[in-house]
Amino acid sequence: MTQQMIKKRKLVDFKVGDFVRINILKIDRFSIDHPTLPCKILEKTRENRYKLGCKFGVISICYSSSELEALGAITYPELNKIPSDKISIREAVRL
Numbered sequence: 001m002t003q004q005m006i007k008k009r010k011l012v013d014f015k016v017g018d019f020v021r022i023n024i025l026k027i028d029r030f031s032i033d034h035p036t037l038p039c040k041i042l043e044k045t046r047e048n049r050y051k052l053g054c055k056f057g058v059i060s061i062c063y064s065s066s067e068l069e070a071l072g073a074i075t076y077p078e079l080n081k082i083p084s085d086k087i088s089i090r091e092a093v094r095l
Helices: 002-008 089-094
Strands: 019-023 036-044 049-054 057-064 068-070
Antiparallel strands (some): 019 036, 019 068
16 A cells, blocks of 8 residues: 555656746635745755745755646746745744
8 A cells, every 4th residue: 555655746857947836724824815826946955855945044944845846847946046044934924
């Protein structure tokens, strides 16, 4: 059973500089906030987790590839200059 679940889950190996989006849980956002947040991959850790940056700063936690979705954009001007400030996902969504 476990093997079937692993086969169905499609893990994508993202590269540094790829544009992705993360789904924001309802607990972390208001109803008027966007349900997803576009980000740029800044670093890949040894545990196959990704450090992300958005237009407001560097997200304070790392995400696995199963939590990310490819954005499909080649360029994303908002993410060219990412501030070095560390912010939580809640702060990023509400800014």
